[in-house]
Amino acid sequence: MHFTIKPVSFTCNLDCDYCFYLPKGQEQGMLTKGIMSDEVLEAFIVRYIKECPTDHVYFTWQGGEPLMAGRKFFEKAFALQSQYANGKVIENAIQTNATLINDDWCELFKKHKVLLGVSIDGPEHLHDKYRKNKNQQGSHKDVIAGIELLKKHQIPFNTLTCINESNYEHPLEVYHYLKELGSTFMQFSEVVETTPENTDFDHIAPNYEVKPFSLTPKAYGTFMGAIFKEWVAKDIGKIVIRQFESLISQVLGMGHHSCVWENCCPDNFVLEANGDIYECDQAVYPKYKLANILDIEKAANLGVIPCSVNGQKAANEENSISSLKALKASRLSAHKLQLCDDCKQCTYLVLCNGGCIKHRIDLQNGVSKSYFCEGYKELFKIMVPYLNTMVYLENNKTPYIAIKSLVPQIEASLKENPL
Ligand code: SF4
Ligand code: SF4
Helix, strand or coil: CEEEECCCCCCCCECCCCCCCHHHHHHHCCCCCCCCCHHHHHHHHHHHHHHCCCCEEEEEECCCCHHHHCHHHHHHHHHHHHHHCCCCEEEEEEEECCCCCCHHHHHHHHHCCCEEEEECCCCHHHHCCCCEECCCCECHHHHHHHHHHHHHCCCCEEEEEEECCCCCCCHHHHHHHHHHHCCCEEEEEECCCEECCCCCCCCCCCCCEECCCCCCHHHHHHHHHHHHHHHHHHCECCEEEHHHHHHHHHHCCCCCCCHHHCCCCCCEEEECCCCEEECCHHHCCHHHEEEEHHHHHHHHHHCCCCCCECCECCCCCCCCCCCHHHCCCHHHHHHHHCCCHHHHCCCCHHHHCCCCHHHEEEEECCEEEECCHHHHHHHHHHHHHHHHHHHHHHHCCCCHHHHHHHHHHHHHHHHHCCC
């Protein structure tokens, strides 16, 4: 069980063109804006720490822009975590656009050993096309100022890069730029949004338009494939790229790290500022609401309170949930298991599992298929010879990162015998 917590839900100081999250609040009026109340914060922290089955409890804070909740909010949250830790180790990570970071924030991050994830799409001319402030000016300069402060205070940070219509043609420029910034853990997220918006994964609209900032399917494979070749030859073992490590882990029998390619949607819930809990960050739509933390709290303390899970009543307690452990991303997982014929017969099914539900917008005989299929296939085709060699290495008790020295041989062999 893992939670991403949104202390200000839809509120953000930036206005990125491709943001999938902010328009939901505006268009659907699903949630009121505002900072999470003390009541919601405390109810959640107490219950989450208590119910987490592990000794380490991970809090991931995200937005909107979570720093808009203010320092006092996070001081309160960290104090509550210490108060209720009960011997467990608490870890905090904040995903931020970094534009609000100052020395005061850095002191707080340092004191509580917070790991920062910074959203950045590459150098200024690529980043600024879509990541703009409310005045429609690029945010790159402010992001870099934030990163410089993190470096000054020796606070570790990761990067999250959205691959979109602006940066997709520049994979190595983006990669080298992130390396030079000092990012040693990178995540890349493929951007696709549609009109009408895909809000009900049971009923995909047969006719939709892809928004102009979206990545084309093939471009995903070209972008990630180019970075993979560079990374495996020079940086494997030094730099972690989440998507690649996930595929390696999968072929080595340890399962995926990235839910996108897992065969089910893990219990990776979202807590909104008003206490509402959803199955996933990609599914903050009415249908995928599971409960509200305050209802759970009341049910736990008082008995039965009406509250539905996935729209269905609990079998034994007429609608009530009294613990976080009872929550399941079961509706999304059920969607994930529904594969189209192409996926069922696909050589890469073991790597891909049909991809994220949110991206399954191509209807095929009534069953949805990933918009990114073509790009995934291109990436897998590039990676498979290397993945097979990594499996061979590990089976022979050699760490898979030893592949770095074998890259010239693999490439020579691929030249002679192209796939
Ligand atoms: S690569 Fe395409 S066909 Fe194969 S499992 Fe993934 S989405 Fe399905
Ligand atoms: S819906 Fe997509 S992002 Fe959410 S858990 Fe499932 S695969 Fe992951």
